[in-house]
Amino acid sequence: MAEEPNRLFRTAADHATGYRRSLPGRPVGVPVDQEALTRAFSGPLSRDPSPPERVLAELLAAAEPGLVASAGPRYFGFVVGGALPAATAADMLTAGWDQLATNAVTSPAAIAAEAAAGAWLKDLLGIPASASTGFVTGCQAANTAGLAAARHRVLAEAGWDVERRGLLGAPPIRVIAGEERHGTIDRSLRLLGFGTDVIEPVPAGPNGAIDIEALRMSLRAASGPAIVCLQAGNVNTGACDRLGEACELVHRHGGWAHVDGAFGLWAAASPATRHLVDGVELADSWACDGHKWLNLPYDSAFAFCARPDVHAAAMSYAAAYLTGSGGAPVGADLTAESSRRARGFAVWAGLRELGRDGVAALVERCCALARRFAQGLASAGFEVVNEVVLNQVLVGFGDDARTERVIAAVQADGTCWAGGTTWRGRRLMRISVSNATTTEADVDLSVAAITRLAA
Structure with a gap:
């Protein structure tokens, strides 16, 4: 019996390795018969158990036609990164270890890995070392955690316990956000009971960053608790809000500044782009993805909060059978999930693989490749609409x-894969360069393919 899982796991690892090796030469995306793919996975569930080897073989056969080479070097859609080797291996171990990362009682190792990785992340991103870090699934969850903390804080200051009393009858809260905010902000506000009608949109400048003077006027316009949603990395253009100036304005009016930095927050990790997020440390909460520019396996993201007690007050819960380790809030205290996958192992491994200089080089290389894309397509006679400040074209x-x-x-x-978007009333191709394995040759091959197909 001991040999069976060993053989099964080796088979799975061999197939994963072969797939990863195939990515540079594999078609990135091809038309798929979705109904046929669904049929391959479907059918009645058998009454009798199946041998694991047969199950694995059936899974491989059913899935292969529907796999997208999004981890490969010529996938430029949706700001998707790849998956670093060490982080991928750590993620495989994570599945094998099957740890419950609720707290230091359920998995001391998982919580220790999160503590170390969280400290490294804050250092790289320019976030105060005293901030809390919740390891979540993506920026949807990270924005929700940050805005939940904001909701708790501004209502507590108004004398209202929102965790106990809810929003019915609570003092009204103003939510101010740029008109080009990401859609996850709106969904977080729905999930938290605000609704989207509460949003006071602020105009954006020419490249998509929030208009600071318009924000100043909005903050002056009315009194009451205010949550302001800022952005590091416009999802279309890569533009970053003037975070330092914006945060000072928000705090001058007694508000909470939340930064959605899904991919753009990584500008802080490179001396060449750090100026784009000057003042990031002044915010109250931050959301950032790991599975985008850091090239960690899906799913991986981080919810940071400058006030760990507020973070925990908004997100944690208590149960008689759960015994924490005491001290600072950790694990499930900082996320909406109690039964949590131990995502910290892959984060720790990815950061160890790259090191500080490797993270900076990854950011700089992707920005340079985005500029190469823009120059190549402009030279071919096509219109590059945005100012390329990060990795978006x-x-x-x-x-x-x-x-x-x-x-x-x-x-x-x-040959490559790029998506479409609507920006300023126009349909455009959006190219996101986020993969650690993308080379100049990949960009040139993609430019040539786009030029050929456009002709």
């Missing part, structure tokens, strides 16, 4: 209909 191919046809042709071709 917006390209137009004429009218909206033609742009849509080019995007569809690129996605069907398989």
Whole structure:
């Protein structure tokens, strides 16, 4: 019996390794018959158990036609990174160890890894060392945690216990956010009971960053508790809000400043781009992904809060059968999940693999490759619409209909994959360079394919 899981795990690892090796030459995305794919996974559940080896073989056969090479070097959609070797191996160990990362009682190792990785993350991102770190699934969860902490704080200052009394009858809260905020902000506000009608949108400047003067006027316009949602890395253009100036304005009016930094917060890790997020340390909460620019396996993100007690008050719960380790809030105290996967092991391994200089080099290389993309496509006669400040490139191919046809042709071709977006009323191709394995040759090959298909 002992040999069976060993053989099974080796088979799975061998297939994963073979798949990873195939990525540079594999078609990135090809048309899929979704109904046939669903049928391959479907059928009645058998009454009798199946041998694990057969189950694994059936899974491999069913999944293979529907896999997208999003971990490969020429996938430029949705700000998707790859998965670093050490982080991937650590994630495989995480599944094998099957730790419950609720607290230091359920898994001392998982909590210790999160403590170490959290300290490294805060140092790299310019976040105060005293802040708390919750290891969550993605920026949807991270933004929700940050805004839950904000809700707790501004209502507590108004004399209202929102965790006990809810929002019915609570003092009204103002939520101010840039008009080009990410959609996860709106969904977090829905989940937290605010609703989206509460949002007071602030105009954006030419490249998508919040207009500071408009924010100043908005904060002056009315009194009452205010939560202000700022952004490091506009999802279309990469533009970053002037965080230092914005946070000072928010605090001058007694508000809470939350930064959605899904990918753009990583600008802080490089001396070449750090100026884009000057003043980031002045915010009250921050959301950031690991599975984007840090190239960690899905799913991995971080919710930071400058006030750990507020973070825990908003997110934690107590049960008679749960005995914590005492001291600072950890693990499930800082997230919406109690039965938590031990994501910290992969984060720890990825950061150890790269080191401080490696993270900086990754950021700088992706920015340089994005500029190379923009220069190549502009030289081919296409319109690059945004100022390329980080790793995002917006390209137009004429009218909206033609742009849509080019995007569809690129996605069907398989050389590379780029998505579409609507920005300032136009349909555009959005290219996100986030993968640690992307090279200049990958960019040039992709530019040539896009040019060929657009013709």
